[in-house]
Amino acid sequence: MYIQTEAAGPVMMRSPLGVRIIDRVCCKCFNKDTWYRGYVLLLTFLCYCCYHLSRKPVSVVKTVFHQNCSALPDYNSSDPTACDWAPFNHPNYQELEGSLDYAYLFAYAVGMFFAGHIAERVDLRLFLSLGMMLSGITTALFGMGRLWNIHLLSYYLAVQIFGGLAQSSGWPAVVTCVGNWFGKGHRGLVFGVWNSHTSIGNILGSLIAGVWVSTNWGLSFIVPGLIILAMGLVVFLLLPTDPKEVGCSPPDHHGQHIVDHRTHGETGYEDVSTHQVVPVVGEEIAPLMTDSDEDVEERKRPPREAEAISFFGALRIPGVVEFSLCLFFSKLVAYTFLYWLPSYIKYVAHYDATQSADLSTMFDVGGIAGGIAAGVVSDYSGKSASTCAVMLAFSAPMMFIYQTYGNVSLRVNIVLLLMTGFLVNGPYALITTAVSADLGTHKSLKENSKALATVTAIIDGTGSMGAALGPLLTGLISGPSNNWNHVFYMLIAADIISMLLLMRVVFRELCCRQT
Secondary structure, three states: OOOOOOOOOOOOOOOOHHHHHHHHHOOOOOOHHHHHHHHHHHHHHHHHHHHHHHHOHHHHHHHHHOOOHHHOOOOOOOOOOOOOOOOOOOOOHHHHHHHHHHHHHHHHHHHHHHHHHHHOOOOHHHHHHHHHHHHHHHHHHHHHHHHOOOOOHHHHHHHHHHHHHHHOOHHHHHHHHHHHHOOOOOHHHHHHHHOHHHHHHHHHHHHHHHHHOOOOOHHHHHHHHHHHHHHHHHHHHHOOOOHHHHOOOOOOOOOOOEEEHHHHOOOOEEEOOOOEEEOEEOOEEOOOOOOOHHHHHHHHOOOOOOOOOOHHHHHOOOOHHHHHHHHHHHHHHHHHHHHHHHHHHHHHHOOOHHHHHHHHHHHHHHHHHHHHHHHHHHHHHOOHHHHHHHHHHHHHHHHHHHHHHOOOOHHHHHHHHHHHHHHHHHHHHHHHHHHHHHHHOOHHHOOOOOOHHHHHHHHHHHHHHHHHHHHHHHHHHHOOOOOHHHHHHHHHHHHHHHHHHOHHHHHHHHHHHHO
C-alpha cells in the first residue's frame, strides 16, 4: 500500500520568527529536508549540552565545600574547618553533599514523568525554552548563595529541588523533537553521535566550574546558568520541533518511506524500499500493485488526529518495562561517576580541586566513544538489548580494575577512565536515545506519533530514580572514613543487575534471529 504525502511547501504558520528568516535566507541553495534535519540536530545538540553543562558544577564545587584546610597555602588558623563552607563543615559533610544530589535527582525523576505527559499536550518549543530559562535561573541561584553568604542547608536543598523539576523538561522534549525529524534508518548512529552532547556538556561544565572553584565557586554556577538561560532564548526563536512547521516531509518510522517527487519537478512518489516511482494521476496515486479492498477503504478514510498515549498504555509497549528497569541501575552507576568522580580522584590521587575536575572529564570522553559505538553496533545488528548487555558485562570487571589500579599513575588513570566511561556510558546512552525513540514509535502504536515523549519520560524517569539513589548511597556508604571500596562494590552489583534485567529482551532478539 502506498501512502500519499502532502506536497512539501512553505508552511510557516506555526514556525518561530527566527526560522522564517532562516528559511528565506539559508534554504535556497540546499535540499530543504536535509538542511533542516542537520539544523535541528545541531540546535538540539547544543541545547542539551547546556543542560548538562549547568548540572555538572555541583560535583566540582563539592571538593571545596569541605577540605583539608591545613594543606592549603597561606592557612594560619587554628580552626581545621575555617576554610570550609558551612553547613558542609561538619564530619557528616558527605551525607549532606549526598542529600544535595538526591534532592535534585529525585525532583528530576518525579518531574520527568509529568514532563513527558505535558510535552505531548503543549507547544514543544515553548515548553523546552521555558524549561531552559528556569534551569538557568535555579543554577545561578545556587551560586548566588556564595555571593549572598547563605549558609542554610534548606536554601541549597530548595534550589536543587526546583532545579531538578526545571531540568526534567529537557530530555522528553529534545528526544521527541529529534524523533519527529529522523526515522528508523541509522537511528542508532544518529542518536549515538547526537547523544555525545551529554559528555561534552559534562566536560564543558567541569572546565568552566574548575576556573573559579578555588577562588569564587559562586561563579562556577552563575556562568553556566547564564549560558543555558541564553540558549533557552535561542530555542524559543529558532527551533522548529516538527517537519510540518516548515513544510518538510515526515521521516520513516517503520521502514516505509515515501518521497514526494513533485517537490523536485517530477510527477510521482517513490517507495524507497523498491526505488520505484509511482506516477500521479491528478491528485491520486496510480499504484504499481493492486491494493486490497481493506487498503482502499483505509486510504479513503479521513486522517484522524493522533491522541496522546496514556501512562499505562505506554507501559504495555513491548520492552518499555525491561529497558526502564535496566536504566534504573545503569543510570545509578553513570550518575554516581558524574557526581562523585572528582571527589574520588581528589581523595585517592591527592590532586587539587581543579586538577581533579579536569581529570574526571576523561570518563566523559570515553563515554562519547561508547555512545557512538553502541549506536553503530545496534544499527548493524538490529539488537539493541544484546548490545547493551555485552557492554554491561564488560563494564563490571572494568570498574573493579579502575578501582584497583587507577591510582598507579596519571597515565594509567586516564586510560582506565577512558575505558570505564566507554563501557558505562554506552548502554546508558543507547537506552535513553535510540531505544526510547524506537519504542516511542513502535509498530504496535499504529503510526501514533504522540507517544514518544511519554515513553521517553517513563524510561528516563525510571532511570533518574536510580540516578538519585546512586549518589545518595555513595555519600552514606563512603562516610567520614572515605570507604570507597564499598562504593565500587555497590556500582558493580548494580551493573550486573542491570544486565540481568535485559535477559528476557536479549533472548527474544536471539530467538527472532534464529527463526
